[in-house]
Amino acid sequence: MKKALALLLSLMLLMIALPVALAEEVVNVYNWEDYISEEALEMFSEETGIAVNYMRFTTNEDMLVQLRTSTGAFDVVFPSDYVIERLIAEDLLAPINFDNVPNSVNTVDWLSNPAYDPDSLYSVPYMWGTVGILYDTTRVNSPIDSWGALFSGEYKGEVFMLDSIRDTMGLALKYLGYSMNTRDPAALREATDLLIKQKQDGVVKAYQVDETKDKMVASEAILAVAWSGDAQYAINLNENLSYVVPKEGSNVWVDAMVIPVTAKNKENAEKFINFMSRPDIAQLNCEYIEYSSPNQAAIELMGEEYQTNPNLNPPQEIIDNCEFFNDINDFLTIYNTLWAQVKNAK
Secondary structure, eight states: OHHHHHHHHHHHHHHHHHHHHHHHSEEEEEEETTOSOHHHHHHHHHHHOOEEEEEEESSHHHHHHHHHHSTTOOSEEOOBHHHHHHHHHTTOBOOOOGGGOGGGGGBOGGGSSOTTSTTOOSOEEEEEEEEEEEEETTTOSSOOOSGGGGGOGGGTTOEEEESOHHHHHHHHHHHTTOOTTOOOHHHHHHHHHHHHHHHHTTOEEEEESTTHHHHHHTTOOSEEEEEHHHHHHHHHHOTTEEEEOOTTOOBEEEEEEBOBTTOSOHHHHHHHHHHHTSHHHHHHHHHHHOSBOOBHHHHHHHHHHHHTOTTTSOOHHHHHTOBOOOOOGGGHHHHHHHHHHHHHOO
C-alpha cells in the first residue's frame, strides 16, 4: 500500500512539474504580419523541442510601444534598421552570443557591420529590400525611371502613395536632390510643399500601405510607391506590372532579428535566430515572403531565377545609390508636423 501511495505521489509531482518544464522550453517571437513561413516555425519546434509563442505587429512604432511597456514578454523581435539604432542607443538590446549563432556567417558582405549596428553585436539580418515605383507598363506614357513621374499631372488620380512619413518624405527629398536623412529645414520645407502640391493637384489617388499590392494587381492605379517584395508579389499576379528603383536613389532597408535586454529565454532566442539563418530555412522564408535574402548561402540555393531577378536581387550599383534611414527620434516632432500638413492639405 505504501509503495502504491508513493508511486501515486510521484506521478502527481511529475504532472505538476511537467508543465513548468515545458513552459521553460519556449521562445517568444514578435514579428511583422505575414512575415515568416509557418512551416519554418513548425520545423523549429520539431527539431529543438522549443515551442514558439508567435506574436505580430504592423508598424515599428507599435512594436516599440509594446517592447518598452511589456517587460520580458519578447525573446526575439524583428525591427527595422533605424529602430535597431534607437534600441541600441537606449540600451534595450542584449548583445548576441554569436557562438550560439554560427549560421550568422552566411550574412552577405555588404550587410556585415551595417551603419545601424556598426559592430554587428546586436542583430542578424532577416530580410531586406528597396522602395521604388510599381507601375502598369500598358498605361504609362514614357519610361518610368524617376520619382518625378509621381508628381506629373499626366497621372492625375492614378498614383498610390505610401501612408508612411519616412518613405514618402524620403522619396520627395531624393527627387529634390537631398538626403533622405536631412534635417535641413529648407530641404524639408521644399519636400513638404512638393507633396502638398501633388495632393492638391489631384495626382494622389490614396495614401495606403498593405492594400496597395492587391489594388495594383486589380489595375486600380497606374503608379504606386511600393516596397520591393510587395512589388514582386503583384508582378507575379499581373504580368503588365513592373518595378523600378528611381535613378535619384531610394531607401534600402533591413529587418533584423534582435534580442531585448529583458528577454527571459535568451539561449532559446539565439537558437531561433541561428535556425532562421540556416540556408535552407532562409531560403524557405525568402520564397514565402518574396523579399530579399541577406543570406549568401540561401541565395546560392535559390539559383538563377532569384539571382537574376533585379527586383529581389538588384545589382550593387543600385544598392549603393540607396540610403538606410537613420533614427530621427529626437527630430520626429518636426516630421510629424510636416506630415500632418501633407495629409490635411485640401
